Amino acid sequence: MEIKITRPQGTEDVTPKQIYKWHTVERIARETAESFGFHETRIPTFENTNLFLRSVGETTDVVQKEMYTVTAKETQFTLRPEGTAGTIRSMLQNGLLNDALPxxxxxxxxCFRHERPQKGRLREFHQFGVEMAGSQGPASDAEIISLAKTILDRAGLQNIALNINSIGCPVCRAEYHKALKAYFEPKKEELCETCQTRLEKNPMRILDCKSPICAGIAKDAPVILDYLCDDCRTHFEKLQEYLKALHIDYSINPKIVRGLDYYTKTVFEFITTDIGAQGTVCGGGRYDGLIEQMGGKPTPAMGFAMGLERLIMTMEQQGCAFEEPKGCDLYIAPMDESAVPTTMQLGQQLRVSGYQVEYDVMQRGLKAQMKYANKIGAAFVMVLGENELQDKKAKLKNMETGEQIEIALDETFEDKFDDIAVQYMFHDIVEDFEKECQ
Structure with missing residues (x-):
């Protein structure tokens, strides 16, 4: 019996018919980040497990339930569940923090997390993220939030709400933890088993529990904003002042704590209701103690991560525009074997100039080749046979209009095709503009 092999649960294929959507959001995110002075970095897919235990936090859902960990020769490695820890490790190991700051x-x-697959939540998912290390002022918080919003705006998204909160520093958070313990202790037996453990180690994690029972109990828990120290309160107030200066609308949501332990002070989320319950398309915040915790000098830092699957899903729901996939500029149809060498030479010549060119590699007849050219949406088709090779001339057929233009098969071929293609593209641009104006 034949065994049918399918992709693992919680993963997705991105086919050529869909990849242009990914190219769109990746280009927008990359170009926007570069305009803010950010530079691309790349890190390994897996790290030493201790990296995530120290940074993400042993009481988080990510560490307790979701990490993919393997043991190789007594060393534990984990597929990265998020991007910040590995990026900060890379900054430290490669000496980036010794250069100009930030x-x-x-x-x-x-990224990889063992979760229950559902709409907007996968076991292998993709993120665009940024990290800024070296600046402790609220202006950098506003800069990071502005960068995230600019990406979402350039993607054409509407009805995206920004929620912000401050979860304080270790000083004021210690007082908040006392208040949370006092609140949850009488209800301890009602909490899930995981949250009963969290009550002693890190009661803030209860606020992030996905259990409906725990969420209901936490609904009336004390609010962190009532426990902020003067420094954290001033930082949060200044952030709001800067966001107003940037004309960025926001709501204060004291329930936001984010799902990772390294956050301090500012945390934020951009959310939408267009993709169901998993509506967070971007989340981030400040993590001033993480670099020191990982062995570096005390260095403030902050960043965000944006789920690309959720971003694309939201864009689809809202009818946002994606870049059109590049199509075939010219299909060359050789009528027989004698025309194949010239076909290859002309195709290679135009490819070097940046055109997408295809020709027959299936030994099809002319009728089948024309049918294939239609299927791939070729803009032009050129047939090469004995007469064309002898006369060193061929006809370019515009597949949209049916118009045929004679073109010389000599050293001027590339320039003349370029002129014809530019005229064709310019005609399309004018036509599209006229349609928009109607």
């Missing part, structure tokens, strides 16, 4: 990097990578 250091500003971005990345596009895949």
């Amino acid at each position: 250091q500003k990097v971005f990345y596009i990578l895949s």
